[in-house]
Amino acid sequence: MFVLELTYTAPLEAVDAVLDAHVDWLNELYAQGVCLASGRKNPRDGGVILAVAESRERIEEITAGDPFVTAGVCTYRVTEFVATKTAPELERFRETLA
Template sequence: MFVLELSYTAPLDAVDAVLEEHVAWLDALYGQGVFLASGRKEPRDGGVIIAVAEDRARIEEITAGDPFVRAGVCAYRVTEFVATKTAPELDRYRETLS
């Protein structure tokens, strides 16, 4: 599982100019089962996404396709973690340590 932290690198008006494309990108990845939760940070200087994928390389590919990244308005920090405990609704994502 991955925590994707977005930090805006441009003024909010530049971010807002590509927000609609970013939301469509999010919706597509929710539809594929990659994204589990997302939202903006407070104060509004970026966002956070919880994601699942087979490996970090896939996540790097996904984040590179974000319209925010393509427009140069955000940077990602990717943290991979092993979800050994989850809410019952997330049981299928639970992992064991090797």
């Protein structure tokens, strides 16, 4: 599982100019089962996405396609973790330590 932290690198006006494309991109990732949760940080200087994928490389490919990235208005910090405990709704994403 991955925590994707977005940090805006441009003024909010520039971020808002590509927000609709970013939301469309997110909607597609939800349809694919990649995104589990997402939203703005408070204060609004970026966002957070909880995601699943088969590898960090795949997550990096996905984040590179974010319209925010291609427009140059954000950077990503990717943190991979092993979800050994979850809410019942996320049980299928639980992992055991080797």
